[in-house]
Amino acid sequence: MNGKHMSVFDVAGRAMSAQLVRLNATASNLANAGGIAGSKATAFQSIRPVFKTVSDRDGVATVTIDRVIAAGPQPSKRHEPEHPLADANGDVWQAGVDTAAEIVDMLEAARQYQNNVQVLQTAKTLALDTLRLGQ
Amino acid sequence: MSGFVDQLFGVHGQALALRSQRLALLASNIANAGTPGYKARDIDFSSALARAEQGMSAEKAVSDSLAYRVPMQPSLDGNTVELATEQTIFAENAVQYRTSLSFLSGRINTLMTALRGE
Numbered sequence: 001m002n003g004k005h006m007s008v009f010d011v012a013g014r015a016m017s018a019q020l021v022r023l024n025a026t027a028s029n030l031a032n033a034g035g036i037a038g039s040k041a042t043a044f045q046s047i048r049p050v051f052k053t054v055s056d057r058d059g060v061a062t063v064t065i066d067r068v069i070a071a072g073p074q075p076s077k078r079h080e081p082e083h084p085l086a087d088a089n090g091d092v093w094q095a096g097v098d099t100a101a102e103i104v105d106m107l108e109a110a111r112q113y114q115n116n117v118q119v120l121q122t123a124k125t126l127a128l129d130t131l132r133l134g135q
Numbered sequence: 136m137s138g139f140v141d142q143l144f145g146v147h148g149q150a151l152a153l154r155s156q157r158l159a160l161l162a163s164n165i166a167n168a169g170t171p172g173y174k175a176r177d178i179d180f181s182s183a184l185a186r187a188e189q190g191m192s193a194e195k196a197v198s199d200s201l202a203y204r205v206p207m208q209p210s211l212d213g214n215t216v217e218l219a220t221e222q223t224i225f226a227e228n229a230v231q232y233r234t235s236l237s238f239l240s241g242r243i244n245t246l247m248t249a250l251r252g253e
Contacts, residue, residue, distance in 0.1 A: 006159070
Protein backbone atom coordinates (compact mmCIF):
# COMPACT_ATOMS: atom_id res chain seq x y z
CA MET A 1 0.00 0.00 0.00
CA ASN A 2 2.91 2.34 -0.90
CA GLY A 3 3.81 2.91 2.75
CA LYS A 4 0.38 4.25 3.60
CA HIS A 5 -2.29 2.71 5.74
CA MET A 6 -4.86 0.37 4.31
CA SER A 7 -8.21 2.03 3.73
CA VAL A 8 -11.65 0.45 4.01
CA PHE A 9 -11.56 0.21 0.22
CA ASP A 10 -8.36 -1.86 0.30
CA VAL A 11 -9.74 -4.11 3.01
CA ALA A 12 -13.04 -4.83 1.30
CA GLY A 13 -11.57 -4.89 -2.22
CA ARG A 14 -8.94 -7.49 -1.40
CA ALA A 15 -11.48 -9.58 0.50
CA MET A 16 -13.66 -9.53 -2.61
CA SER A 17 -10.75 -10.78 -4.74
CA ALA A 18 -10.16 -13.61 -2.26
CA GLN A 19 -13.83 -14.61 -2.30
CA LEU A 20 -13.73 -14.54 -6.11
CA VAL A 21 -10.82 -17.01 -6.13
CA ARG A 22 -12.90 -19.24 -3.87
CA LEU A 23 -15.89 -18.91 -6.22
CA ASN A 24 -13.69 -19.80 -9.20
CA ALA A 25 -12.36 -22.87 -7.38
CA THR A 26 -15.92 -23.97 -6.64
CA ALA A 27 -16.94 -23.44 -10.27
CA SER A 28 -13.99 -25.52 -11.43
CA ASN A 29 -14.84 -28.29 -8.93
CA LEU A 30 -18.48 -28.38 -10.02
CA ALA A 31 -17.50 -28.36 -13.70
CA ASN A 32 -15.32 -31.42 -13.12
CA ALA A 33 -17.86 -33.32 -11.01
CA GLY A 34 -18.58 -36.66 -12.66
CA GLY A 35 -15.44 -36.50 -14.80
CA ILE A 36 -13.80 -39.85 -15.56
CA ALA A 37 -10.07 -40.63 -15.81
CA GLY A 38 -8.02 -43.71 -16.57
CA SER A 39 -5.90 -43.63 -13.39
CA LYS A 40 -6.09 -42.29 -9.87
CA ALA A 41 -3.24 -39.84 -10.48
CA THR A 42 -4.95 -38.18 -13.44
CA ALA A 43 -8.43 -38.12 -11.87
CA PHE A 44 -9.64 -34.70 -10.77
CA GLN A 45 -9.78 -33.88 -7.09
CA SER A 46 -11.51 -30.82 -5.58
CA ILE A 47 -9.35 -27.77 -4.96
CA ARG A 48 -9.89 -25.21 -2.25
CA PRO A 49 -8.09 -21.93 -1.47
CA VAL A 50 -6.75 -21.38 2.05
CA PHE A 51 -7.44 -17.89 3.39
CA LYS A 52 -4.88 -15.95 5.37
CA THR A 53 -5.18 -12.70 7.30
CA VAL A 54 -3.02 -9.78 6.15
CA SER A 55 -2.62 -7.36 9.06
CA ASP A 56 -2.03 -3.68 8.63
CA ARG A 57 -1.97 -1.35 11.63
CA ASP A 58 -3.70 -2.32 14.90
CA GLY A 59 -6.86 -4.26 14.26
CA VAL A 60 -7.12 -3.45 10.56
CA ALA A 61 -6.63 -6.54 8.45
CA THR A 62 -7.69 -7.91 5.12
CA VAL A 63 -7.52 -11.38 3.64
CA THR A 64 -5.49 -13.04 0.92
CA ILE A 65 -5.09 -16.50 -0.59
CA ASP A 66 -2.25 -18.31 1.15
CA ARG A 67 -2.25 -21.35 -1.14
CA VAL A 68 -4.62 -23.64 -2.98
CA ILE A 69 -4.88 -27.18 -1.67
CA ALA A 70 -6.51 -30.39 -2.87
CA ALA A 71 -9.44 -31.05 -0.58
CA GLY A 72 -12.57 -33.15 -0.53
CA PRO A 73 -13.01 -36.84 -1.19
CA GLN A 74 -10.44 -39.03 -2.94
CA PRO A 75 -11.24 -40.06 -6.55
CA SER A 76 -13.34 -43.20 -6.46
CA LYS A 77 -12.70 -46.38 -8.42
CA ARG A 78 -15.49 -47.92 -10.47
CA HIS A 79 -15.47 -51.13 -12.45
CA GLU A 80 -16.55 -50.33 -16.00
CA PRO A 81 -14.67 -52.48 -18.54
CA GLU A 82 -16.58 -51.06 -21.55
CA HIS A 83 -15.43 -47.52 -20.83
CA PRO A 84 -12.85 -46.31 -23.40
CA LEU A 85 -10.63 -44.97 -20.56
CA ALA A 86 -10.70 -48.16 -18.50
CA ASP A 87 -7.30 -49.49 -17.33
CA ALA A 88 -6.02 -53.09 -17.59
CA ASN A 89 -8.31 -54.20 -14.73
CA GLY A 90 -11.34 -52.59 -16.38
CA ASP A 91 -11.52 -49.82 -13.77
CA VAL A 92 -12.11 -46.12 -14.25
CA TRP A 93 -11.61 -43.31 -11.71
CA GLN A 94 -14.30 -40.83 -10.99
CA ALA A 95 -13.45 -37.24 -9.98
CA GLY A 96 -13.41 -36.67 -6.20
CA VAL A 97 -16.00 -33.92 -5.90
CA ASP A 98 -18.65 -33.60 -3.20
CA THR A 99 -21.27 -31.68 -5.19
CA ALA A 100 -23.44 -30.78 -2.20
CA ALA A 101 -20.46 -29.40 -0.26
CA GLU A 102 -19.37 -27.39 -3.29
CA ILE A 103 -22.78 -25.78 -3.68
CA VAL A 104 -22.83 -24.88 0.02
CA ASP A 105 -19.35 -23.37 -0.38
CA MET A 106 -20.50 -21.45 -3.43
CA LEU A 107 -23.44 -19.94 -1.53
CA GLU A 108 -21.18 -18.98 1.37
CA ALA A 109 -18.60 -17.35 -0.92
CA ALA A 110 -21.37 -15.42 -2.70
CA ARG A 111 -22.81 -14.21 0.60
CA GLN A 112 -19.46 -13.07 1.93
CA TYR A 113 -18.72 -11.35 -1.38
CA GLN A 114 -22.02 -9.48 -1.08
CA ASN A 115 -21.18 -8.43 2.47
CA ASN A 116 -17.96 -6.87 1.26
CA VAL A 117 -19.79 -5.09 -1.56
CA GLN A 118 -22.13 -3.67 1.07
CA VAL A 119 -19.18 -2.49 3.17
CA LEU A 120 -17.68 -0.83 0.11
CA GLN A 121 -20.93 0.90 -0.78
CA THR A 122 -21.43 2.23 2.74
CA ALA A 123 -17.84 3.46 2.95
CA LYS A 124 -18.17 5.14 -0.44
CA THR A 125 -21.40 6.95 0.49
CA LEU A 126 -19.92 8.14 3.79
CA ALA A 127 -16.74 9.36 2.09
CA LEU A 128 -18.72 11.26 -0.54
CA ASP A 129 -20.94 12.81 2.15
CA THR A 130 -17.82 13.88 4.02
CA LEU A 131 -16.44 15.51 0.87
CA ARG A 132 -19.64 17.48 0.48
CA LEU A 133 -19.42 18.72 4.08
CA GLY A 134 -20.05 22.45 4.36
CA GLN A 135 -21.37 22.89 0.82
CA MET B 136 -4.64 25.95 14.71
CA SER B 137 -5.76 22.64 16.16
CA GLY B 138 -7.01 24.49 19.24
CA PHE B 139 -9.17 26.65 17.00
CA VAL B 140 -10.53 23.64 15.10
CA ASP B 141 -11.25 21.86 18.38
CA GLN B 142 -13.14 24.88 19.66
CA LEU B 143 -15.07 25.10 16.43
CA PHE B 144 -16.13 21.49 16.09
CA GLY B 145 -16.08 20.38 19.71
CA VAL B 146 -16.18 16.66 20.28
CA HIS B 147 -17.67 15.95 16.84
CA GLY B 148 -14.41 16.31 14.95
CA GLN B 149 -12.74 13.70 17.14
CA ALA B 150 -15.83 11.49 17.05
CA LEU B 151 -15.78 11.54 13.25
CA ALA B 152 -12.12 10.49 13.14
CA LEU B 153 -12.77 7.65 15.60
CA ARG B 154 -15.90 6.52 13.75
CA SER B 155 -13.92 6.36 10.54
CA GLN B 156 -11.20 4.25 12.22
CA ARG B 157 -13.85 1.97 13.66
CA LEU B 158 -15.39 1.59 10.19
CA ALA B 159 -12.05 0.15 8.99
CA LEU B 160 -11.93 -2.21 11.98
CA LEU B 161 -15.43 -3.55 11.37
CA ALA B 162 -14.70 -3.84 7.64
CA SER B 163 -11.66 -5.98 8.58
CA ASN B 164 -13.85 -8.26 10.64
CA ILE B 165 -16.33 -8.67 7.78
CA ALA B 166 -13.49 -9.22 5.28
CA ASN B 167 -12.11 -12.02 7.46
CA ALA B 168 -15.45 -13.75 8.02
CA GLY B 169 -14.09 -16.90 6.34
CA THR B 170 -10.47 -16.89 7.53
CA PRO B 171 -9.66 -19.77 9.90
CA GLY B 172 -8.27 -18.60 13.24
CA TYR B 173 -9.12 -14.91 12.76
CA LYS B 174 -10.19 -13.12 15.96
CA ALA B 175 -12.68 -10.29 15.52
CA ARG B 176 -11.66 -6.99 17.13
CA ASP B 177 -13.45 -3.79 17.97
CA ILE B 178 -12.99 -0.72 20.15
CA ASP B 179 -14.87 0.51 23.18
CA PHE B 180 -16.00 3.75 21.59
CA SER B 181 -16.63 5.80 24.72
CA SER B 182 -13.21 5.04 26.21
CA ALA B 183 -11.56 5.81 22.84
CA LEU B 184 -13.40 9.14 22.73
CA ALA B 185 -12.37 9.91 26.31
CA ARG B 186 -8.74 9.24 25.34
CA ALA B 187 -9.03 11.43 22.25
CA GLU B 188 -10.52 14.24 24.32
CA GLN B 189 -7.48 14.12 26.58
CA GLY B 190 -5.40 15.06 23.56
CA MET B 191 -4.41 11.65 22.25
CA SER B 192 -4.31 11.20 18.46
CA ALA B 193 -7.23 9.27 16.95
CA GLU B 194 -4.99 6.38 15.91
CA LYS B 195 -3.38 6.05 19.33
CA ALA B 196 -6.78 6.28 21.05
CA VAL B 197 -8.10 3.50 18.83
CA SER B 198 -5.13 1.18 19.33
CA ASP B 199 -5.32 1.70 23.11
CA SER B 200 -9.03 0.86 23.20
CA LEU B 201 -8.81 -2.28 21.04
CA ALA B 202 -10.33 -5.47 22.39
CA TYR B 203 -11.29 -8.89 21.09
CA ARG B 204 -14.93 -9.65 20.49
CA VAL B 205 -16.38 -12.45 22.63
CA PRO B 206 -18.32 -14.71 20.27
CA MET B 207 -21.80 -15.96 21.15
CA GLN B 208 -20.85 -19.38 19.81
CA PRO B 209 -17.19 -20.07 18.96
CA SER B 210 -16.65 -21.92 15.69
CA LEU B 211 -14.48 -24.99 15.23
CA ASP B 212 -11.88 -23.28 13.00
CA GLY B 213 -11.08 -20.65 15.65
CA ASN B 214 -12.74 -17.81 13.74
CA THR B 215 -14.74 -15.50 16.04
CA VAL B 216 -16.49 -13.37 13.39
CA GLU B 217 -20.27 -13.53 13.63
CA LEU B 218 -21.57 -11.85 10.52
CA ALA B 219 -24.92 -10.84 11.99
CA THR B 220 -23.22 -9.09 14.92
CA GLU B 221 -20.61 -7.40 12.74
CA GLN B 222 -23.13 -6.19 10.19
CA THR B 223 -25.39 -4.74 12.87
CA ILE B 224 -22.53 -2.87 14.50
CA PHE B 225 -21.23 -1.77 11.09
CA ALA B 226 -24.63 -0.30 10.21
CA GLU B 227 -24.89 1.35 13.63
CA ASN B 228 -21.43 2.86 13.25
CA ALA B 229 -22.28 4.16 9.76
CA VAL B 230 -25.40 5.89 11.12
CA GLN B 231 -23.39 7.39 13.98
CA TYR B 232 -20.75 8.60 11.50
CA ARG B 233 -23.49 10.31 9.54
CA THR B 234 -24.84 11.84 12.76
CA SER B 235 -21.42 13.34 13.50
CA LEU B 236 -21.35 14.62 9.92
CA SER B 237 -24.65 16.44 10.32
CA PHE B 238 -23.52 17.97 13.62
CA LEU B 239 -20.41 19.21 11.84
CA SER B 240 -22.33 20.62 8.89
CA GLY B 241 -24.63 22.39 11.39
CA ARG B 242 -21.58 24.03 12.98
CA ILE B 243 -20.25 25.05 9.58
CA ASN B 244 -23.60 26.52 8.55
CA THR B 245 -23.82 28.49 11.80
CA LEU B 246 -20.33 29.86 11.27
CA MET B 247 -21.02 30.74 7.64
CA THR B 248 -24.20 32.58 8.61
CA ALA B 249 -22.27 34.55 11.23
CA LEU B 250 -19.52 35.39 8.72
CA ARG B 251 -21.92 36.55 6.04
CA GLY B 252 -23.85 38.61 8.57
CA GLU B 253 -27.07 38.09 6.69
